Amino acid sequence: MVVLKGLIIVFIIFPFVNKLFALVNMNINNVKGNVMIIIVDDLRHLEDKSVKLRNIEKLAANGINFVNAFAQQALCAPSRNSMLTGRRPDTLRLYDFYSYWRDTVGNFTTLPQYFKANGYETYSVGKIFHPGESSNYTDDFPYSWSRFPYHPPTEKYKDNAVCYDSITRRMQKNLVCPVKVRKQPGHSLPDLQSLEHAIRILKEARNKNKPYFLAVGLHKPHIPLKFPQKYLARVPINKISPPKFPCKPVDMPTVAWHPWTDVRHRDDIAGLNISYPFGTMPHEWTLRIKQSYHAAAVYVDDLVGLLMKHVDLRKTVVVLTSDHGWSLGENGLWAKYSNFDVALKVPLIFSIPGYQPNVVHAPVELIDIFPTLIEIMGLSQNIPKCKSINNKTPLCFEGKSLAELMKATFINDVIGDSVAISQYPRPSVSPNEKSDKPRLKDIQIMGYSIRTRRYRYTEWVSFNNILFTKDWNKNYGLELYDHITDPNEAHNIYYKRKYKDIVKYLSKLLRRTVDSQ
Numbered sequence: 231m232v233v234l235k236g237l238i239i240v241f242i243i244f245p246f247v248n249k250l251f252a253l254v255n256m257n258i259n260n261v262k263g264n265v266m267i268i269i270v271d272d273l274r275h276l277e278d279k280s281v282k283l284r285n286i287e288k289l290a291a292n293g294i295n296f297v298n299a300f301a302q303q304a305l306c307a308p309s310r311n312s313m314l315t316g317r318r319p320d321t322l323r324l325y326d327f328y329s330y331w332r333d334t335v336g337n338f339t340t341l342p343q344y345f346k347a348n349g350y351e352t353y354s355v356g357k358i359f360h361p362g363e364s365s366n367y368t369d370d371f372p373y374s375w376s377r378f379p380y381h382p383p384t385e386k387y388k389d390n391a392v393c394y395d396s397i398t399r400r401m402q403k404n405l406v407c408p409v410k411v412r413k414q415p416g417h418s419l420p421d422l423q424s425l426e427h428a429i430r431i432l433k434e435a436r437n438k439n440k441p442y443f444l445a446v447g448l449h450k451p452h453i454p455l456k457f458p459q460k461y462l463a464r465v466p467i468n469k470i471s472p473p474k475f476p477c478k479p480v481d482m483p484t485v486a487w488h489p490w491t492d493v494r495h496r497d498d499i500a501g502l503n504i505s506y507p508f509g510t511m512p513h514e515w516t517l518r519i520k521q522s523y524h525a526a527a528v529y530v531d532d533l534v535g536l537l538m539k540h541v542d543l544r545k546t547v548v549v550l551t552s553d554h555g556w557s558l559g560e561n562g563l564w565a566k567y568s569n570f571d572v573a574l575k576v577p578l579i580f581s582i583p584g585y586q587p588n589v590v591h592a593p594v595e596l597i598d599i600f601p602t603l604i605e606i607m608g609l610s611q612n613i614p615k616c617k618s619i620n621n622k623t624p625l626c627f628e629g630k631s632l633a634e635l636m637k638a639t640f641i642n643d644v645i646g647d648s649v650a651i652s653q654y655p656r657p658s659v660s661p662n663e664k665s666d667k668p669r670l671k672d673i674q675i676m677g678y679s680i681r682t683r684r685y686r687y688t689e690w691v692s693f694n695n696i697l698f699t700k701d702w703n704k705n706y707g708l709e710l711y712d713h714i715t716d717p718n719e720a721h722n723i724y725y726k727r728k729y730k731d732i733v734k735y736l737s738k739l740l741r742r743t744v745d746s747q
């Protein structure tokens with residue numbers, strides 16, 4: 231009980247102490263120059279010490295490394311539109327792939343569009359916006375981009391049966407898919423082509439008198455795990471460790487589970503006959519998939535290194551992040567589609583000329599990137615915070631600038647009061663074929679999740695898909711995980727008596743934060 235009281239006091243006084251420190255750190259240097267943002271597809275925050283992402287780690291060590299950064303929703307289109315407009319999925323009313331904000335909710339300004347309006351030449355290479363309906367089949371061109379977005383020609387083979395299967399001795403649509411690049415259709419891979427194109431743009435940009443905003447979207451380690459074969463040797467399978475808790479936690483509400491249908495349906499995994507929807511991956515395959523996911527990440531890391539050789543870091547702000555994480559068998563889950571840390575936590579690194587390297591532990595969100603970048607570049611004059619009255623205006627911020635936190639000293643960072651909010655929709659309590667990616671018309675439940683430095687707390691509540699309203703009083707699952715005692719989120723402690731006050735505090739904070747948007 232003493233510990234509990236201490237915690238509550240800590241919660242109450244920390245925000246004030248933080249403000250005090252914030253005053254000391256108020257001077258933010260404005261940087262003039264270029265911006266490059268690298269968005270890696272489905273790259274989780276890698277804490278596995280056995281996997282070396284040398285180039286990304288170098289960028290992190292020399293830059294500002296946010297080690298608790300979270301996506302707003304663990305699905306590509308909602309996360310990307312949210313990050314690029316600086317608005318939450320609830321504001322965009324996008325939880326699936328099938329609406330375009332300008333036509334449905336408001337003519338919101340995007341991050342690249344804002345730079346374009348401020349004299350930048352803006353370029354999109356590879357997957358930045360999720361292609362298709364959610365960006366009007368144009369990646370939001372011409373609003374966001376000066377040139378028509380580039381997509382690598384070999385992307386059209388992304389789902390071909392090009393993986394040699396040593397068991398069936400056939401070419402298949404496998405999950406695990408190391409390849410010989412020479413033998414692939416088009417004799418290349420999408421990320422290799424995107425890299426070449428991005429380097430061409432960087433070379434051209436040197437001779438222009440306009441600054442550039444270049445967004446490079448790398449496709450891997452998104453599934454299929456297709457990458458040049460040589461990378462398998464960089465991640466020996468005997469160095470791969472299985473997840474500590476590879477099964478569905480006993481006290482997890484069923485609504486939190488998703489059946490990772492896309493993984494199951496790959497040819498190699500389908501052949502394993504894993505029972506639906508709760509069956510788990512065989513141990514040997516858990517290791518194989520982890521190995522290939524990491525090999526694909528090392529491949530992407532090499533491409534980042536090659537790209538960085540062409541960037542002048544004295545004149546360029548570089549941001550590296552991902553749209554969301556990816557479960558690698560933790561709690562029996564694979565892929566994204568959930569509110570667990572492994573599906574939501576992403577790398578977030580800023581390299582800014584003149585800024586000291588720093589590691590920031592405070593939880594931050596991908597919607598913070600927009601206000602942060604424009605503050606750093608000195609372009610943020612008079613942009614208001616979004617309130618329910620003005621949240622339909624083209625430009626206001628739902629996130630916050632991280633510029634102050636970047637300069638935070640250890641002490642004020644530790645007591646930082648920021649939290650991260652994420653959400654995930656479900657069609658029903660019991661998992662079915664629609665649970666991973668429900669379409670708007672099928673959504674009945676929304677899981678709202680808040681992450682503090684110590685806890686993840688989630689309420690799965692009734693959601694009205696026509697009025698876009700929620701009923702906090704009608705819940706289908708409640709979860710609390712304590713990251714100090716349980717970093718794997720394998721024990722839902724919501725119903726433990728001793729956490730009663732923590733639950734009460736976090737529930738209030740979650741509802742207030744979600745409702746204030």
Ligand SMILES: *[C@@H]1O[C@H](CO)[C@@H](O)[C@H](O)[C@H]1NC(C)=O
Pocket residue numbers: 337
């Ligand atoms: C949306 O905003 C853009 C850029 O400010 C503007 O050119 C366009 O006319 C606007 N569209 C509508 C329908 O208001």
Ligand SMILES: *[C@@H]1O[C@H](CO)[C@@H](O)[C@H](O)[C@H]1NC(C)=O
Pocket residue numbers: 332333366
């Ligand atoms: C989206 O595309 C459709 C079809 O090309 C077009 O009619 C519509 O104006 C576009 N929306 C915006 C906001 O540009």
Ligand SMILES: *[C@@H]1O[C@H](CO)[C@@H](O)[C@H](O)[C@H]1NC(C)=O
Pocket residue numbers: 501502503
């Ligand atoms: C999976 O099921 C099919 C059809 O029932 C069977 O032919 C195959 O041998 C099974 N595979 C495994 C690995 O159990």
